[in-house]
Amino acid sequence: MEQVIFYIFAAVLLFAGAMVITVRNPVHAALFLVLAFFNAAILWVLAGAEFLGIALVVIYVGAVMVLFLFVLMMLDINVAPLREGFARYLPVGALVAALMAAQLGGVILAEQAGLTGGMIPAPSGETNNIQVLGALLYTAYVYPFEIAGAILLVAIVAAIALTLRPVQRGRYQRIGEQLATSKRERLRIVKMKPRGGGAEQ
Structure with a gap:
């Protein structure tokens, strides 16, 4: 069944x-x-x-x-352009799928033949598969686990950096700066000579 x-x-x-x-x-x-x-x-x-x-x-x-x-x-989403290259990339996709299936089959056959050296222990009656998985990740595969975590962290930071846009801030009054100014900063007196005959008279 x-x-x-x-x-x-x-x-x-x-x-x-x-x-x-x-x-x-x-x-x-x-x-x-x-x-x-x-x-x-x-x-x-x-x-x-x-x-x-x-x-x-x-x-x-x-x-x-x-x-x-x-x-x-x-x-x-316009689906028509996405479907145009399906037949062109079909052989490459089939080749990648065949390689993945061959690798998976090789791992399964190696485990059944005992060529992995007992890297994957079988759970006993006292422990469950969650405990065995945790112990395996943090003992035999601790470095690949840490590398995968670092790669995911880099991917998160890169995604945030690519999607982050600068904030467009509008103009607004700063009341504190306006009140703290003096007349020397805002007022300038320019002396000019008079022009024309009417001014001289």
Whole structure:
């Protein structure tokens, strides 16, 4: 029964992923992406990784995709220019997808064959997968974890710097400076010689 449930949700996940890249309406594509994330979270839970499944639902479905939907609904996106280069970049996208699938398959086969040297410990009955994941991140993968955090921090600072615009301040009166001035700063007397015969008379 567990395998039947897995194949059902995996089929729905594949269908939603295909619809994300084939539908013409960007709002519909975002909704299908929400469906894909939800089914992926269910597969994580079935695999015993409850923390990853809950994090996928809370972070991506509950926060990121809601933000995407707000942006897509507020912007008037012309879909036709976005679809023009789909066939041109399709071979490159297929090559990248094949490389990613090959790398993922290699990691799975290496773990099953025991070539990783036991870097991923199996959770025992006394600990759950969240404790094992935390211990693994802060022991074996502490440097990649810190590097990923630094890269995200740099990305946040760069996004803020790119979107920050100087504030256009209007002119306004400064009452304190006006009251503190003296007549020497504001008044200048210029002596000029008179011109014309009428002044001399």
